[in-house]
Amino acid sequence: MSGPVIFNTLQFDQPWTLENYLKVGGYQALRKILAEKTPPEAIIAEVKTSALRGRGGAGFPTGLKWSFMPRNYQGDKYIVCNTDEGEPGTCKDWYILRFNPHALIEGMAIAAYTMSVKTGYNYVHGEIFEAYERMEAACEEARAAGYLGKGILGSDFEFDLHNHLGYGAYVCGEETALLESIEGKKGQPRFKPPFPASFGLYGKPTTINNTETFASIPYIIRESGQKFLELGKPNSGGTKLFSVSGHVNNPGNFELPMGTPFAKLLELAGGVRHGHKLKAVIPGGSSMPVLPGEIMMETDMDYDSIQKAGSYLGSGAVIVMDDTVCMVKALERLSYFYFEESCGQCTPCREGTGWLYRIVHRIEQGEGRPEDLDLLLSLCDNIAGRTICALGDAAAWPVQGMLKHYRHEFEYHIEHKRCLV
Amino acid sequence: MLSEQVQAKIEHELKKYPADQKQSAVMAALRFVQDEKGWISSDDMADVAIYLGMPKMAVYEVATFYHMYKLQPMGQHTLTVCTNLSCQLMGSNETLDYIKSKLGIGLNEVTADGKFGLREAECMGACIDAPLMTVNNRRLCARLTPEKIDRILTKLSAGGELASGEENVR
Numbered sequence: 001m002s003g004p005v006i007f008n009t010l011q012f013d014q015p016w017t018l019e020n021y022l023k024v025g026g027y028q029a030l031r032k033i034l035a036e037k038t039p040p041e042a043i044i045a046e047v048k049t050s051a052l053r054g055r056g057g058a059g060f061p062t063g064l065k066w067s068f069m070p071r072n073y074q075g076d077k078y079i080v081c082n083t084d085e086g087e088p089g090t091c092k093d094w095y096i097l098r099f100n101p102h103a104l105i106e107g108m109a110i111a112a113y114t115m116s117v118k119t120g121y122n123y124v125h126g127e128i129f130e131a132y133e134r135m136e137a138a139c140e141e142a143r144a145a146g147y148l149g150k151g152i153l154g155s156d157f158e159f160d161l162h163n164h165l166g167y168g169a170y171v172c173g174e175e176t177a178l179l180e181s182i183e184g185k186k187g188q189p190r191f192k193p194p195f196p197a198s199f200g201l202y203g204k205p206t207t208i209n210n211t212e213t214f215a216s217i218p219y220i221i222r223e224s225g226q227k228f229l230e231l232g233k234p235n236s237g238g239t240k241l242f243s244v245s246g247h248v249n250n251p252g253n254f255e256l257p258m259g260t261p262f263a264k265l266l267e268l269a270g271g272v273r274h275g276h277k278l279k280a281v282i283p284g285g286s287s288m289p290v291l292p293g294e295i296m297m298e299t300d301m302d303y304d305s306i307q308k309a310g311s312y313l314g315s316g317a318v319i320v321m322d323d324t325v326c327m328v329k330a331l332e333r334l335s336y337f338y339f340e341e342s343c344g345q346c347t348p349c350r351e352g353t354g355w356l357y358r359i360v361h362r363i364e365q366g367e368g369r370p371e372d373l374d375l376l377l378s379l380c381d382n383i384a385g386r387t388i389c390a391l392g393d394a395a396a397w398p399v400q401g402m403l404k405h406y407r408h409e410f411e412y413h414i415e416h417k418r419c420l421v
Numbered sequence: 422m423l424s425e426q427v428q429a430k431i432e433h434e435l436k437k438y439p440a441d442q443k444q445s446a447v448m449a450a451l452r453f454v455q456d457e458k459g460w461i462s463s464d465d466m467a468d469v470a471i472y473l474g475m476p477k478m479a480v481y482e483v484a485t486f487y488h489m490y491k492l493q494p495m496g497q498h499t500l501t502v503c504t505n506l507s508c509q510l511m512g513s514n515e516t517l518d519y520i521k522s523k524l525g526i527g528l529n530e531v532t533a534d535g536k537f538g539l540r541e542a543e544c545m546g547a548c549i550d551a552p553l554m555t556v557n558n559r560r561l562c563a564r565l566t567p568e569k570i571d572r573i574l575t576k577l578s579a580g581g582e583l584a585s586g587e588e589n590v591r
Binding site for chain 2: 076085086087088089090091093094121125126127128129130133162163164165166167168169170181182183184185186187202243244245246247251252253282286317319321325329330333334337340341343
């Protein structure tokens, strides 16, 4: 489905080509700032006006993040794009690489100009190799046409972009683990501070943004921050990509204004699959607490609304579950995931994620004990907030969300040794 | 020794990184070796270490940290099935069972003729097209059904290759 900011080439047979990107105003924003020698402060101000917030999950204001980069630093600086999409349910950036790679290239080039950076890296999730290849080809195309490299569009601005393929590690979606991985190491998160803006890739000042964040930039510069803001709502500017997976008739990626009612999104995704009833929704990627369907049907899809409902917008990945789903089984799979993907660096996460999984697994197997549910919650309290990166929180939140809303299913499983549904 | 083809690919990759950061190419180097040989042996890791001027242990750490590296032979074609939540909701457990019964092997096993190996994966980042699997880490096969799996296995068995995007959906 097309959209104004990112999915603006989808009407073409080959949406990913430079030729088609140019037809929808592609590279006009970059051309304009280079011709007008727009001061970096003005670009940052425009991005702040847009209320663009980080699309990877944390929602940090992008303009503010860019302003953290040291201006007068002599030496190399980097920008890095995080396309390591491995949070179950999330697959929007995969579409950007496949269908509009030049929006990402232009967005990164504008960011590089703003922060006086000459080199950028795009870290791509390992399993989407075909999208990595398309992105490599798009960079070649941009280089040949003078949008990347030295003397871009006849100016003295120089920027090149390289793609780095991950190879199967969820934790590399954490920005400092991602930097370690580009450096050719195990992807184990770094202790912060120092933050990447002062000590990032190869120890140099670095700004890391999500793919969708960068790809939103050309629109903001071309059309204006105010116009982007008005697409969405205050404090949640612009459109957002929503990946709807699970029990719907028409799963897909949708570009919609921030603040779109969930009911509308569900309708676009074809509704809950043939004749079943909506049971529950994970609104922002697997780490975010689950919410009952009836709450979601009253909620809008933006940062503040979902937070008010008791969860987070996260990456905008919406996992829909119908009335056939056993919540114990669903949680068992998620807990296994965090156990499998813990990098092993911090004891609470390394030991705790395995412990969570083993308890949920035994409940699912009909071997749960009445005290297990309180034990799970106590474990969550001892993992979340006690680790270097947020993977610990990510493992705890689904457990807490499930027990908050579906504790009775877990109790039933323990007592009757079978599913309630 | 790394083959000439692998060395050429590593040289191409090294151009992406600063001259004093050759280690940044280690993930790609291991991938090239695996694509050529099907898996990565301890000797291969040593060759990569020498080529990039790294301690062998540092290469070993990378090869064992990332799930997509294969440290034992996994057949001429490695099928990797995602079973995470979005795929599970769309029947990936049944998908996996179907492939197991078709091939007569379990997870992390290889068929007797050495043609197919089977692995399980965490999220592949294409959840709207569940259930999913990859073939040789390079080809993503989406919205799997028994008929689609039959078609893929028949083609690969006959010596064919999947083209880029062939079993994807738009």
